[in-house]
Amino acid sequence: MPLEEIRGSFRVFENSLRGSLQKVGFEHLQVGCDCASKYVQDIMVVAGFSMAKSTSDADGHCCRLEVSDEAGSTIYIKMKRKIKTRESTHQVCTRSSSTITGSETVAMSVAPSYTYTPLNLVKGGTIVNLYGAVKFFKPPYKCKGTDYCSVITIVDQSDAKLICSLFNVNRDALPQIYKNGDIVRFHRIKIKEFSGQLQGISSSGFAALTFDGTVGTPVVPRTSSKLFTFTDEDRKTIEDLRIWVASNLLNSAVVAKLSGIQPPMYFDLTCQLVGKAKVDGSSYLLKVWDGTKCPFSYWKVVVTEDDLEGDSVLIHRLRNLIVDVVVYDNHVQLAKSLKVGSFIRLYSLHAKFQSREGEPDVSYLQFHLHGGTTYGRGITSLPEGHADAEDLKKFLNSVDLMEDESSESPSEPENVYFTLGSCSEGCQQLSVTVLRDHQHFEVTALSTILNSRSPQPYRIRAKLRQFEPEKLHQSVKLHCPQCNLLQEVPDGSELDLIIQEASATCPMSDLQNTSFCESVVWDTENQGQRRVVIHFVKHDELLQDPEDSLIMIEGGTLEEILKLSKKFKGIIPVGATEDDLVLLDLSAPFLWQGNIPHYGCKHCSNPKAIASLSPLAAQKDPLWEPTTIAQALGLVPLEYVFVMKFMLDDGTGTLDVYLMDCKDFFQIPASEVLFNNIFQENIERIMKKLCPSDTNLDDLPWLDCFIKSYYVTDGREQQICYRVFDTTIAEDV
Structure with a gap:
């Protein structure tokens, strides 16, 4: 934490803070407010604090300030005479000890005292500090959005457990857990109740x-x-927890050396990475060893020398000790980033026997790290100095490679080299899609699905014979996630007419500037008496820069709205009542951002007056995101989705399967396809690769997909339909 010294008069002291910090009185402090750039002043100034409910009636205020090194807190103390600071027993305290003379101000470090809650006493709706031992964890993995996620189950001496879902855009910022039994300390974790x-x-x-x-x-x-x-x-606390863990927490994970595996099995393997190579868009090869020898014949993946990263001489010397691990789907990106020579741990690695085509009676061992995160499946790179990494390094250095080479004999197991097309599972012809979860599902033939009960999910492997609609821009629809309404997206001429008709039914408002908005008339040249009013939303009673501003427009045409959308962050078309500004009929968009209109569901929304946006404008740096605006205005926003019908064929039968997806399947937002030619061209290119015209079925690419069956009622008849889920186009398609 910084130590800052400000010399001079009290006016100099206040002016030095005023440039970057905002002064706030105690009476205005509330739990939940953002105080990172605010300061309070009494005998001392506290900056960078957070708010929490007071735990004692004697505190004299319903809230208390919490400061810490981790939060970047700073305490400024104004001194006019010689004074010695010492460790304080107040809620805000310092462990620094220094002597200050003259008229000075210093910023002092903060060393708060934390209270930790036993797991059996945590309550929903609170923010607490915890200690716990890890009973189960999933290594950090990429979520469907931009964040990484880690799921951790912790326990403590109270015999209670707590499942924690932790998110961060930075993978390294999540807890660095390497095995069950590790101990974690969580500060300021929010407790919520979900499904009881x-x-x-x-x-x-x-x-x-x-x-x-x-x-x-x-x-x-x-x-x-x-x-x-x-x-x-x-x-x-940590030492006490360690003793408790040793007696009470059993490690359910199977940890094994290569020499001790008993296929088929899932196990955790600590090993060194000596080579790696790209296999295809949804799989990646890791060459690893742990110093012991696998007792079974196993597959070796054939890759070109140019594709293989690693010391070829070392790889050849270790050829009898190295095993090839193929990792799939969501683990590929992390596998690519691993450094050759590093020590890694593979969680829930699958070792199983598999026969090769043409040799049904001969089985070879394969090592697969399937996609998904079920059972904690994943990869972790052990840091330099980690105890397990250091132990393995010492053991590897003691291995006599000359002895291993000289011990080869014809009676020992022989390994077999293979390409992806030479085995029937996991390594067959490449798929142009990636499975994002549930990789433990077995592949089900389409003929079996057609004769199965519904509803249920399936994993399939099939080819795309044809799709609808052929004009891909027609595949983008508007969908309500609440009532499942599906509707067409209005085109330009239709949308202009909708806006004109909706605006014509609303009277124009009087120009009355408020603390929330500042209004002006926009002069429409050569257009008769038509009047356009622009309402600029203010923040802290000031207008923001256009690129950060939200505005409302009355009486504007589609052309005028699109013109303004190039300069302003967001535009809301509005009308007026006697008391307030209101949204237009929900046939029209409730918001424009760039050239993309956003719509609300007519059936599920309960529109509020525009003044409901006032609390958002009062927030620090309002972002004006569509979901936030919709929530404030009582709207359920419609999603842009791709709606397509695929005819799939796996050789046993054909099946019509629907795709209804916002952005995950194509990895392109559906909203962008209508308004961006580049995205339209990308979709067309992808579909030509999935289903090229005038191509024999045998030459079409394979799609690995998850689908689920469900019932649809049309009048009195009930029909079974199928829909794609948790499937994504491979990166290199």
């Missing part, structure tokens, strides 16, 4: 430390943050 069960969720200010849970190992915190507190009391 309490869960921990990372929230603003969340911070985590992780420790090895083995008794006797050094107590060294693992974290990407450079600012954190750690006391003797923390050390004692």
Whole structure:
């Protein structure tokens, strides 16, 4: 935490803070407000604090300030005489000890005292600090959005457990957990109730430390943050938890050496990466060893020398100790980033026997890290100095490679080299799609699905014979996620008419500037008496830069709205009543951002007056996102989705399957396809590769897909339909 010194008069002191911080009185403080750039002033100035409910009636205020190194807090103290600071017993305290003379101001470090809640006492709707031992975890993985996620189940001496879902855009900022039994310390984790069960969720200010849970190992915190507190009391808590873990927490994961595996099995393997290579868009090859020898004949993946990264001489020397692991789908990106020579841990690695085509009576061992995160499946790179990595390094250095080479004999198992098309499962002809979850599902033939009961999910492998609509821009529709309404997107001429008709039914408002808006008349040249009013939303009673501003327009045409949308962050077409501005009929968009109109569902929305946006405008740096605006205005926003029908064929039968997806399948937002020629061309290119014209069925690419069956009622008849889910086009398509 910074130590800043400000010299001079009290006016100089206040002016030095005023440029970057905003002064706020105690009476205006509330739980939930953003205080990162605010300061309060009494005998001392506190900046960069957070708010929490007071835990004692004696505090004299319904809230209390919380400061910490992790939150970037700073305390400024104005001194006019010589004074010695000492450790305070107040809620805001410092452990620094210094002597200050003259008229000075110093900013002092903060070392708060934290209270930790046992897991059996956590309650929904609270933000708490916790200690716990890891009973189960999923290594960080990419979510459907931009964040990485890690799911962790923790337990403690109270015999309670808590499932925590932690999110961060930075993978390294999530807790660095390497095995069950590790100990975690969570600060400011939010407790929510979901389906009758309490869960921990990372929230603003969340911070985590992780420790090895083995008794006797050094107590060294693992974290990407450079600012954190750690006391003797923390050390004692960790030691106590370690002792409890040793007696009460059994590691359910199967940990094995290559020499000790018993296929078929799933196990965790700690190993060194000696080579890697791209196999295809949805799989990747890792060449690893742990110093022991697999006792079974196993597959070796054929890759070109140019594609293989690693020391070819070393790989050849270790050829009898290296095994080839093929990783799939969501693990590919992380596998690509691994550094050759690093020590890694593969979680829930699958070892199973598989026969080769033409040799049904001979089986060879394969190693697969299937896609998805079920059972904690994933990859972790062990950091330099990690105890397990250091132990493995010492063991590998002791392995006598000359002895292994000289011990080869014809009676030993022979390994077989293969290409992706030479085995019937996991390594067959490439798929142009990637499965995002549920990879443990077995492939089901379409003929079997046609004779199965519904509803249920399936994993299929098939080819795309044809699709509808052929004009791909017609595949984009508007969908309500609440009532499942599906409607067409109005084209330009239709939309202009909708806006004109909706505006004609609303009277024009009087120009009355308020703390919320500032209104002006826009002069429409050579258009008679037509009047256009622009309402500029103000923030802190000031107008923002156009690119950050939200405006409302009365009486504007589609052409005028699109013209303004090039300059302003968002535009809301409005009408007026006697008391307030209101939205137009929901046949018209409720918001424009860029050239994309956003619509609300007529059936599910309960529109509110435009003044309902006032609390958003009062927030620090309002973002004016469509979902936030819709929520404030009582709207359920419609989603742009792709709606297509695929005829799939796997050789056993054909099946019509529907695609209804916002952006996951094509990895392109459906909203962009209507308004961006580049995205339209990308969709056309993808579909030509999935279903090229005048191509024999045998030459079409394979699609690995998840589909689910469901019932649709049309009048009195009930029909079974099928829909694609959790499937994405491969990156290199």
